[in-house]
Amino acid sequence: MSERDAAPWTCPTCARAAPREGKAFPFCSPRCRLIDLGRWAGGDYKVSRALEPDDLEEAARDGLPVEGLERFGPFDPEP
Amino acid sequence: MATSPTPASPVAAPAAPKRAEDYDASSIDVLEGIEHVRARPAMYIGDVYERGLHHLVYEVVDNSVDEALAGFSKRIDVTIHSDGSLTVLDDGRGIPVDMHPKVNKPTVEVCLSMIGAGGKFQKGAYQVSGGLHGVGVSCVNALSEWLEAEVYRGGKSYQIRFARGKTTKALEETGATTRRGTKITFKPDAEIFKQTQEFKLQTLAKRLRELAYLNAGLHITLRDERGEGRTEEYLFPNGIVDFVNELSATENTLLAKPIYFVERIESAESGGVVEVEVAIQYNDTYSDTVVTYANNIATIEGGTHLSGFRSALTTTLNGWLKENEKNKKDEERPSGDDYREGLVSVISVKIPQPQFEGQTKTKLGNSDVGGIVQTAVGNYLRAWVDQNPVETKKIIHKAMEARRARLAAKQAKDLARKTKDVLRGGGIAKLKDAESNDPRECELYLVEGDSAGGTASEARDPRTQAILPLRGKILNVWKATHDKMLSHSEIATMIQAIGTGILDEFDMAKLQFHKIVIMCDADVDGSHIRTLILTFFFRQMPDLIREGKVYVAQPPLYKVTYRTRRKGKGADEPAAEGEDEAAGEGEDEAAEGPATVKRAKGGKVEEYITNDAEFERKMLAQGLQGARVELRAPGAPARVLEGEAVGKLVDLLAELDRLAREVETKGVEFGKYLARRRASDGLLPYAKVFFPKTKKAPAVYTDADVDQVVHEARNDGLRVWFATDPLSEREGADVEVTRFHNKDRVEQILRDLEGLGVSLALLARPSRKDDQDGQLSVEDALIVVRRDKEAEPASSLRDVPAAVRTVGQRGIKVQRYKGLGEMDADELWETTMDPSKRTLLKVALDDMTEANRIFNILMGTKVEPRRDYIEAHSGDVSNLDA
Numbered sequence: 011m012s013e014r015d016a017a018p019w020t021c022p023t024c025a026r027a028a029p030r031e032g033k034a035f036p037f038c039s040p041r042c043r044l045i046d047l048g049r050w051a052g053g054d055y056k057v058s059r060a061l062e063p064d065d066l067e068e069a070a071r072d073g074l075p076v077e078g079l080e081r082f083g084p085f086d087p088e089p
Numbered sequence: 090m091a092t093s094p095t096p097a098s099p100v101a102a103p104a105a106p107k108r109a110e111d112y113d114a115s116s117i118d119v120l121e122g123i124e125h126v127r128a129r130p131a132m133y134i135g136d137v138y139e140r141g142l143h144h145l146v147y148e149v150v151d152n153s154v155d156e157a158l159a160g161f162s163k164r165i166d167v168t169i170h171s172d173g174s175l176t177v178l179d180d181g182r183g184i185p186v187d188m189h190p191k192v193n194k195p196t197v198e199v200c201l202s203m204i205g206a207g208g209k210f211q212k213g214a215y216q217v218s219g220g221l222h223g224v225g226v227s228c229v230n231a232l233s234e235w236l237e238a239e240v241y242r243g244g245k246s247y248q249i250r251f252a253r254g255k256t257t258k259a260l261e262e263t264g265a266t267t268r269r270g271t272k273i274t275f276k277p278d279a280e281i282f283k284q285t286q287e288f289k290l291q292t293l294a295k296r297l298r299e300l301a302y303l304n305a306g307l308h309i310t311l312r313d314e315r316g317e318g319r320t321e322e323y324l325f326p327n328g329i330v331d332f333v334n335e336l337s338a339t340e341n342t343l344l345a346k347p348i349y350f351v352e353r354i355e356s357a358e359s360g361g362v363v364e365v366e367v368a369i370q371y372n373d374t375y376s377d378t379v380v381t382y383a384n385n386i387a388t389i390e391g392g393t394h395l396s397g398f399r400s401a402l403t404t405t406l407n408g409w410l411k412e413n414e415k416n417k418k419d420e421e422r423p424s425g426d427d428y429r430e431g432l433v434s435v436i437s438v439k440i441p442q443p444q445f446e447g448q449t450k451t452k453l454g455n456s457d458v459g460g461i462v463q464t465a466v467g468n469y470l471r472a473w474v475d476q477n478p479v480e481t482k483k484i485i486h487k488a489m490e491a492r493r494a495r496l497a498a499k500q501a502k503d504l505a506r507k508t509k510d511v512l513r514g515g516g517i518a519k520l521k522d523a524e525s526n527d528p529r530e531c532e533l534y535l536v537e538g539d540s541a542g543g544t545a546s547e548a549r550d551p552r553t554q555a556i557l558p559l560r561g562k563i564l565n566v567w568k569a570t571h572d573k574m575l576s577h578s579e580i581a582t583m584i585q586a587i588g589t590g591i592l593d594e595f596d597m598a599k600l601q602f603h604k605i606v607i608m609c610d611a612d613v614d615g616s617h618i619r620t621l622i623l624t625f626f627f628r629q630m631p632d633l634i635r636e637g638k639v640y641v642a643q644p645p646l647y648k649v650t651y652r653t654r655r656k657g658k659g660a661d662e663p664a665a666e667g668e669d670e671a672a673g674e675g676e677d678e679a680a681e682g683p684a685t686v687k688r689a690k691g692g693k694v695e696e697y698i699t700n701d702a703e704f705e706r707k708m709l710a711q712g713l714q715g716a717r718v719e720l721r722a723p724g725a726p727a728r729v730l731e732g733e734a735v736g737k738l739v740d741l742l743a744e745l746d747r748l749a750r751e752v753e754t755k756g757v758e759f760g761k762y763l764a765r766r767r768a769s770d771g772l773l774p775y776a777k778v779f780f781p782k783t784k785k786a787p788a789v790y791t792d793a794d795v796d797q798v799v800h801e802a803r804n805d806g807l808r809v810w811f812a813t814d815p816l817s818e819r820e821g822a823d824v825e826v827t828r829f830h831n832k833d834r835v836e837q838i839l840r841d842l843e844g845l846g847v848s849l850a851l852l853a854r855p856s857r858k859d860d861q862d863g864q865l866s867v868e869d870a871l872i873v874v875r876r877d878k879e880a881e882p883a884s885s886l887r888d889v890p891a892a893v894r895t896v897g898q899r900g901i902k903v904q905r906y907k908g909l910g911e912m913d914a915d916e917l918w919e920t921t922m923d924p925s926k927r928t929l930l931k932v933a934l935d936d937m938t939e940a941n942r943i944f945n946i947l948m949g950t951k952v953e954p955r956r957d958y959i960e961a962h963s964g965d966v967s968n969l970d971a
Binding site: 019022035036037040041043044045046047048049050051052053054055056057058059060061062065066069071074075076077 | 375493494496497498499500501502503504505538539540560562563564565566567569570571572573574575576577580581591592593617620621624625627628629631910938941944945947948
């Protein structure tokens with residue numbers, strides 16, 4: 011832990027050094043913080059994995075948004 | 090700089106200079122008005138304060154620079170004297186001393202004493218001339234207490250003196266000289282400059298330095314004879330290229346060397362040849378530094394030359410992009426502003442008839458110069474980008490980044506505006522709000538999924554607990570991807586509910602909930618969504634985490650149900666001892682409430698367990714109650730371990746398993762490692778010493794053994810790689826040395842196992858082929874774990890802990906929750922939301938740096954570690970926790 015604390019923190023947006031005591035921490039500057047917020051707002055941060063059959067059941071049960079269905083016609087989870 | 094194009098050097102290569110003899114009396118017009126200058130000095134030099142005072146110096150120096158521009162002068166010496174006067178000396182042609190035909194006075198006298206006189210008022214003497222307003226040195230004379238001029242011309246020196254513009258000593262020849270040039274010394278008149286007559290070294294230095302940059306090869310010396318004295322020299326052989334390098338000296342530059350060119354274009358409108366000189370560099374900052382000059386005067390307000398330059402830069406680079414990256418749509422190309430991020434440039438134009446406009450007369454107005462600069466920059470830059478595709482791509486890449494940043498910033502500002510001043514009472518979409526208005530007792534649950542959100546809304550304490558469901562997931566059937574993300578509206582809703590605002594508006598005092606609880610499924614998807622939410626808080630609302638307002642709920646992963654046999658004794662209830670231990674170890678300091686939730690229900694006990702590790706510990710503790718281990722080593726009598734011995738065996742084996750994995754990460758199969766145990770003294774190999782070329786791996790048991798092998802190898806001229814030395818290079822090494830750091834501990838465990846009467850032969854794992862033979866039966870197995878009537882066979886000692894867990898688990902109903910949705914409202918309340926029973930982990934800032942790292946891995950900035958990470962952590966939810 012101490013080793014990691016000692017290492018300089020880098021700004022998540024521009025990868026430049028960002029002082030821990032800085033006003034914009036964890037960013038180097040208000041500008042980089044602004045860009046990051048824009049990325050959140052734009053849906054740029056995404057964790058993707060391959061679709062599995064269970065996911066479709068879950069989607070039907072929980073009413074999750076499903077994109078691309080229009081290409082396949084109406085979705086019926088129980089064939 | 091040696092490889093740069095040669096900058097325009099007005100000193101070395103004059104633009105068609107006239108012969109020295111042509112500069113004589115006939116080229117001077119005579120106007121009058123010294124009294125007018127003294128009556129209204131501000132009209133001529135701007136003001137009578139500091140700025141006007143220094144302007145006097147610039148006027149005189151500009152005359153010398155004109156000589157340099159015309160190619161007759163290389164040196165200008167400026168000296169500030171201790172009596173408040175100042176001298177400007179150049180090595181030009183010297184002001185003519187012959188009689189002026191119209192006024193019958195020496196030309197030098199006319200130049201210095203008659204307002205409006207001077208070479209620059211006629212195109213003939215100089216092609217291009219500096220001087221801010223071209224008022225000429227006669228104004229300086231008029232505003233000086235005294236002025237003395239010395240002219241060195243034609244092998245003779247001359248002198249003339251004035252007081253407040255009027256001749257006090259007529260021109261006279263003072264002797265022979267080998268020098269050439271003009272020396273003017275003057276003392277500003279205190280009657281005019283009432284406020285200050287003191288020249289500032291820094292002010293003069295700045296301007297003289299600038300002039301030296303703008304006139305490559307011009308050597309300017311600035312001496313200050315006041316006080317301790319000081320001398321500065323300015324000489325820049327590469328002119329504005331040196332200037333650009335100086336401007337970006339502290340930054341990381343994008344181009345190996347600045348782009349530079351100079352071009353001369355004829356223009357009738359500007360009265361002759363217009364010279365355009367441009368130097369361009371890029372650095373990794375976000376601001377632009379573009380300085381523009383017209384006739385050596387800083388055009389602070391810009392003007393036509395600047396607009397022409399910008400337009401050419403954008404057009405040329407986007408033109409290249411259009412040709413080379415055809416898949417980019419027009420609207421995806423960087424804008425002019427995007428190309429200005431990190432731009433460092435000096436633009437210097439020289440125009441026969443400059444027009445200055447604007448408030449401070451520092452904006453270039455010549456309309457034709459815009460087109461001239463645009464053409465010149467466009468022509469040169471088009472050729473440059475064709476010849477330098479790599480550097481062009483760097484510039485374009487930077488501009489694309491700038492464009493993305495600009496769009497993101499716009500989106501962020503929209504979001505901040507949208508989420509500003511939305512009040513909790515105002516009905517925030519999807520938020521099931523709490524009744525209480527006291528933020529200190531209110532909790533906001535961020536719940537993964539609408540369905541779990543519904544259950545949580547039913548389960549909650551409506552007085553203090555608010556629920557905000559976040560979908561967090563989108564399925565894309567077309568791309569066959571399952572994406573975890575926070576949508577724009579979810580982010581907006583979250584910010585609105587929290588109430589603090591965002592960016593500069595962020596105000597902790599407006600926080601609506603003093604506990605923000607993230608509640609996600611205890612699976613990989615859930616952990617990813619939790620990482621997303623946590624990262625959002627860490628980056629955009631770090632104060633929430635600093636002040637300990639963010640928590641992670643611990644929904645159960647397992648429900649175990651068992652029967653209570655007899656009151657009081659509870660023989661079948663999981664061991665009380667083991668349970669306490671498990672709870673103690675698993676607890677985070679910041680956790681509140683018990684680690685597990687238990688409830689009795691009609692002769693049954695239900696227990697909820699929040700993670701795999703704890704589940705395993707619990708089942709192990711359960712199995713250890715009354716377990717016996719039968720060991721049937723081949724050719725040896727069967728041995729049975731009972732009671733404490735079983736516990737000790739399991740502890741030793743669990744630790745050995747961990748150490749075995751460490752050995753295996755060094756590329757050595759643990760079974761083979763054990764096989765190298767020296768029979769005589771039970772020592773294990775000290776290190777793996779491997780000769781990749783001969784595939785030899787001699788056994789080494791001590792530090793000394795390693796030293797000897799290394800020593801011999803080095804004597805044979807071989808190169809040795811040490812796994813522990815980050816500086817040594819593995820590639821191509823002749824010997825690889827990998828130390829086994831835990832050898833002592835493994836040896837001790839083996840001795841302890843022997844002490845328990847366990848045959849170490851049983852540590853070997855059967856080969857894969859044997860495994861495929863089918864289920865191991867209790868009868869055939871060399872190892873059997875028994876508890877009550879249960880029996881579980883094991884093929885290796887290393888499988889004993891798992892077998893103990895298995896027998897412990899028998900008779901207990903285990904339900905593994907896939908998600909929050911599998912619980913009903915009662916269960917969710919009791920296990921996860923009830924403040925008196927639940928476990929909440931408080932998120933600390935230190936944890937977040939790790940979460941941020943995981944986030945970066947998940948975002949796929951590096952593809953490789955991402956897959957590694959997912960493989961290593963799928964199902965291991967607790968690692969993602971704060």
